[in-house]
Amino acid sequence: MKQIKLTIIALVTLFTTSLFAQQTKESPKKTNEPKHEIGIDFLDIIAYKKLEISYNYLLNDSESLGARVSIFPDNSEFWDLEGYQENYSVGFNYRHYFSKKYAQGFYAETLIKFSNGKSFGILDNYYSYNYNDYKKYSAFEAGFGIGYKYASKRNFFIDVSLSINRTLWSSIPTEKSNFYLPSIKPNFGFTLGKRF
Secondary structure (H helix, E strand, O other): OHHHHHHHHHHHHHHHHHHHHHHHHOOOOOOOOOOEEEEEEHHHHHHHOOEEEEEEEEOOOOEEEEEEEEEOOOOHHHHHHHOEEEEEEEEEEEEEEOOOOOOOEEEEEEEEEEEEEEEEEEEOOOOEEEEEEEEEEEEEEEEEEEEEEEEOOOOEEEEEEEEEEEEEEEOOOOOOOOEOOOOEEEEEEEEEEEEO
């Protein structure tokens, strides 16, 4: 009986030490990889005169957490197209990268966003808007997106993305209201930035 116990203890010890040895023999990961990213969405600047600044914290090779702040001054050209104006927003996202390279390549993301702005009165059954009549609104959105990020050896990066947000709550209804606010919002992005 003692011999069986000693054999079991020896096997368990051998098994655990071999597992530990495999973990320590794995190639060490680079410790000098950058952990922070700051970027500006130039597509929003060119198309809408909207400033969007993003920050990402790189958790590891394939994951990151981020935040986005947008400032959108009143723009009558955008009103004519959309019927509402998102003046300020703050968003947070989680990304998972599918490439073997460090936090780049194709990715998928989930996101949430808090925003406020102006919603304009509806005229002629949704075909035109009354820009003299508007309500200020606040909204909470959630969504998902996909994209591709390329980072250079000098840690500059290009990020091209497409996301879709759904309004989960707003201070004015998204349907059956005299003011327009979309329930689903697509967003295209072209961000240039730096890792450090």
